[in-house]
Amino acid sequence: xxxxxxxxxDSDFTERLNAxxxxxxxxxxxxxxxxxxxxxxxxxxxxxxxxxxxNRFDRRDAATLADLTVERPELEAALARLSDEQRQAxxxxxxxxxxxxxxxxxxxxxxxxxxxxxxxxQVTALDRAGIYVPGGKxxxxxxxxxxxxxxxxxxxxEIVMVSPAPDGELDDMVLAAAAVAGVERFFTxxxxxxxxxxxxxxxxxxxVDKIVGPGNIYVAEAKxxxxxxxxxxxxxxxxxxxxxCDGHTDPEWIAMDLFSQAEHDEExxxxxxxxxxxxxxxxxxxxxxxxxxxxxxxIIRTSMANRxxxxxxxxxxxxxxxxxxxxxxxxxxxMDDAGRWAKKVRxxxxxxxxxxxxxxxxxxxxxxxxxxxxSATARFSSPxxxxxxxxxxxxxxxxxxxxxxxxxxxxxxxxxxxxTAHARSAELRIKQR
Amino acid sequence: xxxxxxxxxDSDFTERLNAxxxxxxxxxxxxxxxxxxxxxxxxxxxxxxxxxxxNRFDRRDAATLADLTVERPELEAALARLSDEQRQAxxxxxxxxxxxxxxxxxxxxxxxxxxxxxxxxQVTALDRAGIYVPGGKxxxxxxxxxxxxxxxxxxxxEIVMVSPAPDGELDDMVLAAAAVAGVERFFTxxxxxxxxxxxxxxxxxxxVDKIVGPGNIYVAEAKxxxxxxxxxxxxxxxxxxxxxCDGHTDPEWIAMDLFSQAEHDEExxxxxxxxxxxxxxxxxxxxxxxxxxxxxxxIIRTSMANRxxxxxxxxxxxxxxxxxxxxxxxxxxxMDDAGRWAKKVRxxxxxxxxxxxxxxxxxxxxxxxxxxxxSATARFSSPxxxxxxxxxxxxxxxxxxxxxxxxxxxxxxxxxxxxTAHARSAELRIKQR
Numbered sequence: 120x121x122x123x124x125x126x127x128x129d130s131d132f133t134e135r136l137n138a139x140x141x142x143x144x145x146x147x148x149x150x151x152x153x154x155x156x157x158x159x160x161x162x163x164x165x166x167x168x169x170x171x172x173x174n175r176f177d178r179r180d181a182a183t184l185a186d187l188t189v190e191r192p193e194l195e196a197a198l199a200r201l202s203d204e205q206r207q208a209x210x211x212x213x214x215x216x217x218x219x220x221x222x223x224x225x226x227x228x229x230x231x232x233x234x235x236x237x238x239x240x241q242v243t244a245l246d247r248a249g250i251y252v253p254g255g256k257x258x259x260x261x262x263x264x265x266x267x268x269x270x271x272x273x274x275x276x277e278i279v280m281v282s283p284a285p286d287g288e289l290d291d292m293v294l295a296a297a298a299v300a301g302v303e304r305f306f307t308x309x310x311x312x313x314x315x316x317x318x319x320x321x322x323x324x325x326x327v328d329k330i331v332g333p334g335n336i337y338v339a340e341a342k343x344x345x346x347x348x349x350x351x352x353x354x355x356x357x358x359x360x361x362x363x364c365d366g367h368t369d370p371e372w373i374a375m376d377l378f379s380q381a382e383h384d385e386e387x388x389x390x391x392x393x394x395x396x397x398x399x400x401x402x403x404x405x406x407x408x409x410x411x412x413x414x415x416x417x418i419i420r421t422s423m424a425n426r427x428x429x430x431x432x433x434x435x436x437x438x439x440x441x442x443x444x445x446x447x448x449x450x451x452x453x454m455d456d457a458g459r460w461a462k463k464v465r466x467x468x469x470x471x472x473x474x475x476x477x478x479x480x481x482x483x484x485x486x487x488x489x490x491x492x493x494s495a496t497a498r499f500s501s502p503x504x505x506x507x508x509x510x511x512x513x514x515x516x517x518x519x520x521x522x523x524x525x526x527x528x529x530x531x532x533x534x535x536x537x538x539t540a541h542a543r544s545a546e547l548r549i550k551q552r
Numbered sequence: 553x554x555x556x557x558x559x560x561x562d563s564d565f566t567e568r569l570n571a572x573x574x575x576x577x578x579x580x581x582x583x584x585x586x587x588x589x590x591x592x593x594x595x596x597x598x599x600x601x602x603x604x605x606x607n608r609f610d611r612r613d614a615a616t617l618a619d620l621t622v623e624r625p626e627l628e629a630a631l632a633r634l635s636d637e638q639r640q641a642x643x644x645x646x647x648x649x650x651x652x653x654x655x656x657x658x659x660x661x662x663x664x665x666x667x668x669x670x671x672x673x674q675v676t677a678l679d680r681a682g683i684y685v686p687g688g689k690x691x692x693x694x695x696x697x698x699x700x701x702x703x704x705x706x707x708x709x710e711i712v713m714v715s716p717a718p719d720g721e722l723d724d725m726v727l728a729a730a731a732v733a734g735v736e737r738f739f740t741x742x743x744x745x746x747x748x749x750x751x752x753x754x755x756x757x758x759x760v761d762k763i764v765g766p767g768n769i770y771v772a773e774a775k776x777x778x779x780x781x782x783x784x785x786x787x788x789x790x791x792x793x794x795x796x797c798d799g800h801t802d803p804e805w806i807a808m809d810l811f812s813q814a815e816h817d818e819e820x821x822x823x824x825x826x827x828x829x830x831x832x833x834x835x836x837x838x839x840x841x842x843x844x845x846x847x848x849x850x851i852i853r854t855s856m857a858n859r860x861x862x863x864x865x866x867x868x869x870x871x872x873x874x875x876x877x878x879x880x881x882x883x884x885x886x887m888d889d890a891g892r893w894a895k896k897v898r899x900x901x902x903x904x905x906x907x908x909x910x911x912x913x914x915x916x917x918x919x920x921x922x923x924x925x926x927s928a929t930a931r932f933s934s935p936x937x938x939x940x941x942x943x944x945x946x947x948x949x950x951x952x953x954x955x956x957x958x959x960x961x962x963x964x965x966x967x968x969x970x971x972t973a974h975a976r977s978a979e980l981r982i983k984q985r
């Protein structure tokens with residue numbers, strides 16, 4: 120199996136690691152311009168434009184937007200069509216994801232200071248959220264759960280789902296997942312036209328307050344362009360895993376964990392770091408042996424060759440230097456005392472602790488979200504969560520005594536900024552003694 | 553005083569209100585192109601490019617970036633130069649802002665499920681944050697406190713401040729505020745070149761993980777373009793206030809509260825809504841009488857004429873319909889029982905409760921942040937806070953029993969998505985009974 124071998128002791132290690140992990144979004148001017156045109160058109164012509172683009176890009180034959188709308192009964196019918204095993208798995212996953220996310224819910228808080236002034240924040244849910252779910256060959260029911268359930272737990276008033284259905288094909292598991300996750304309306308529309316419809320609203324598709332979920336470069340560019348008009352979540356890059364192993368995990372487990380990332384697509388990145396050189400060799404041999412047993416062998420070989428790596432570290436401390444440099448989306452700590460070592464992690468989307476915690480469990484059903492910051496954006500962003508569907512309003516309620524004391528301070532500072540009306544507004548509340 | 557009068561009973565009310573509150577960022581192609589060029593140039597040439605742009609745009613005469621750097625001792629010297637009254641006001645404001653923000657700090661959390669599997673989130677601070685503070689005629693020390701203190705409370709490793717100093721002029725209060733707020737390095741650089749330097753890093757200016765703070769359209773466009781490479785906070789529009797009054801507050805207080813918003817700039821928006829028509833008339837007369845006593849009378853008259861309004865509502869319930877339609881940055885509830893009424897507010901940046909709580913107190917020293925979502929973005933975003941400088945990593949640590957049970961669920965779902973390596977990675981952890 121072709122992949123990159125690195126050693127942290129090599130003088131060019133940092134340079135080679137940077138080159139390997141570098142990922143820059145393809146943002147050419149042409150994509151920007153095409154997306155701008157679609158946004159303008161949908162803002163202007165509404166449903167008619169959405170129908171036209173969908174017929175053209177997804178080879179549909181819709182007369183009106185009603186032909187692209189899936190109603191709640193159809194979602195429930197799809198759920199009923201699943202095998203018992205599939206339905207139970209979906210419901211078990213949803214129950215765990217819901218339970219975990221319930222614990223993220225933020226509540227309003229307030230306190231009173233010594234003067235009796237009330238201070239705090241009032242936390243509320245978004246009125247309406249738009250969930251973008253990729254369609255076609257990568258239609259993932261788990262993505263429906265992971266995007267819609269946090270919104271549902273947050274108490275979002277209405278969850279609107281969009282997902283393209285090329286050639287009109289719909290996956291029962293995706294429809295069933297929407298039913299399980301509390302989706303009320305599902306439009307089989309994708310691309311920049313779907314983002315435009317959610318941002319501006321059309322006759323049939325309601326304008327939402329925030330759009331979440333991953334998509335192709337047109338979707339990413341459209342989200343970037345409507346940001347400000349509506350909220351968006353992060354812009355997703357290719358998925359990645361970094362496995363740290365002390366050399367004492369079954370090499371088959373590690374090989375398969377790397378493959379589970381590499382099989383996503385040719386751009387996916389799977390990296391193993393270990394202080395045990397012999398273990399790295401064994402994992403490589405194991406990968407070679409197992410690869411032919413997998414349906415997606417070709418994708419796996421390409422992604423391991425282009426973006427994968429086995430890295431030899433001096434010791435585990437050194438391995439954690441690599442972790443914080445990469446700031447991976449998924450971090451698997453396949454080692455003893457993983458919980459203790461996790462405290463050394465400054466940046467990661469999700470940390471999988473111990474040999475019994477493969478990333479795949481987190482992708483589907485452990486509970487935490489699988490929408491995670493990629494491409495080192497874990498340096499400043501977080502997993503998708505209930506907090507993405509809540510917002511805060513500051514609360515300030517001055518007592519007369521508090522207003523008088525604060526008014527004196529504000530007056531000095533406002534006059535320092537030469538904002539006299541600010542100063543006088545504050546001074547009007549100062550009590551004359 | 554010229555301003556718009558509206559009545560919620562008028563048939564064209566919604567239309568006229570929408571026209572009045574509409575605000576669309578000026579984003580012409582030319583600005584986008586100029587910013588793109590500056591970003592590229594700074595990414596490529598570093599310090600040299602930053603010095604050139606700064607000399608050109610801010611009429612400086614710097615030879616190297618060292619000439620544009622203010623060191624910590626200079627910040628402290630500025631603090632020492634302030635009058636006792638000013639220093640005490642600055643320190644009192646900082647103490648209150650710090651105390652309030654301490655209560656926003658989020659802690660790591662975890663729990664174990666019935667199988668002994670650990671689930672939770674590890675919360676960490678950003679390594680490095682960049683604070684953009686507008687300079688020139690609108691150099692606000694309060695903005696330094698409001699942007700830097702939450703980062704400081706969050707435990708950000710290093711806070712880098714940038715602010716333009718046109719003609720080399722620096723305000724002592726701004727420097728002193730930086731000293732008080734724990735800023736370590738201050739570069740007197742602004743515009744798109746400052747955003748570029750913070751995003752990419754130069755020889756002298758370190759790359760940061762997130763850039764916060766308001767600026768002109770070049771700054772806003774630059775933040776939009778670097779988003780993804782680094783985190784950014786919201787894109788700020790003009791400042792606004794909506795005052796709801798039952799008609800029983802001193803009209804001078806209300807007039808001055810409206811002026812304190814209108815004096816910011818010609819684009820600022822000050823709106824009063826009340827069910828008491830006579831009160832609206834009295835406030836208007838009072839505004840006419842007070843306006844000539846204010847230094848910024850001309851700005852106030854322009855912003856009240858172009859963007860201000862007095863709105864007559866049917867009753868208070870009707871007034872709160874207007875509140876949620878506008879989703880204001882600042883909302884002042886000058887009325888009895890303001891705390892109870894506040895629960896009806898679905899969207900607002902900050903809510904000022906009762907007659908003794910003018911916005912000006914919140915701008916400077918009440919405690920809550922004055923960086924707030926404008927232009928109805930309170931529908932999906934929150935005041936700047938400690939949470940903007942923290943991020944979360946999911947924690948998943950399966951017990952062998954938990955891995956076995958979860959593996960069965962994940963296997964079914966992964967095979968449903970035709971991701972065989974995911975399924976097999978999960979299945980390897982299933983215990984054979």
